[in-house]
Amino acid sequence: MILPTPRATGGARRCPPLAGTAMACAFALLALAGCDSEQQEAHEVLPMLEVPADEAIRLSLEEVPGSDLAALHLRQSEGDEPVWDSNVVAQDGTRHLVRVDGSRPKVLSAKEVPDEDAGQRKLIEQAKILPEQAVREVTKPEFGKVTSIEIDTKEGRVVWNVDVTTIERDNVHTYDVDAKTGEVLDRGELSS
Known part of the structure; x- marks a missing residue:
């Protein structure tokens, strides 16, 4: 040099x-x-997590009636507690950020936010399986907790991207689940 x-x-x-x-x-x-800050943040609060992803999804959808899940991510609050950030899209297309406590099953806040990805409503409409079903498809073989789920596209197919984080090995397993058939299309592993 x-x-x-x-x-x-x-x-x-x-x-x-x-x-x-x-x-x-x-x-x-x-x-x-900065590449894996989201995974690292989720891993740090994972041992304290008491509210699983499916419960956080249920609470988020109840908070905004008639909405569908677009994304759910486990985060670390300012008080170093686990919190779920849920993006739900109402039938009229408005997007809402719902924050769910990761320690107790309760909604912390909900607010309408700008729609940064208008295409997600179309993807949600194409999905035949619910995000909870996608989670069940990928958590069977793994010993870990879901830390993220988001609707997306991969190679022209609508997919639920699901991250499962393991505590023991500090790994994140990421899956793409076909949102129409429930077939697991891809599995990858990210080491933290």
């Missing part, structure tokens, strides 16, 4: 190989630091 130097001669100096390697590692770590 060659770095410019402010010497009067205008020359360049060569960094020792070890210094260049250390700088490359530092840049790589900085780049990766």
Whole structure:
């Protein structure tokens, strides 16, 4: 690696190989630091989680009658407690953020929010299986808890993307479940 130097001669100096390697590692770590912050946040509160994803979905949909789930994510509150952030879409297309306590089955807040992804209503309408059914398809073989579910598309198919986080191995298993058939299309593993 060659770095410019402010010497009067205008020359360049060569960094020792070890210094260049250390700088490359530092840049790589900085780049990766934000990649899995959501998974890390979920993993930190996972041992305290008492309200499972299906219960958080039920409470969210009850809070906004006639709505459908677009996304549900486990987060860490400012008080370091588990909280579910649920995005639900009402029949008229309005989007609501419903926050559900992860320790006790109760709604903390609900508010209408700007619709950043109008296409999700169309995806929800195409889905034949409920998010709770998608969760059941992927939690059978795993020892972990659902920390995220979101409707999306993959290779032209409407899918429920489900993340299951394990406490023991600190891994996140991510699944794409066909939202029309319930078939598990893809499974991946992310190590935290």
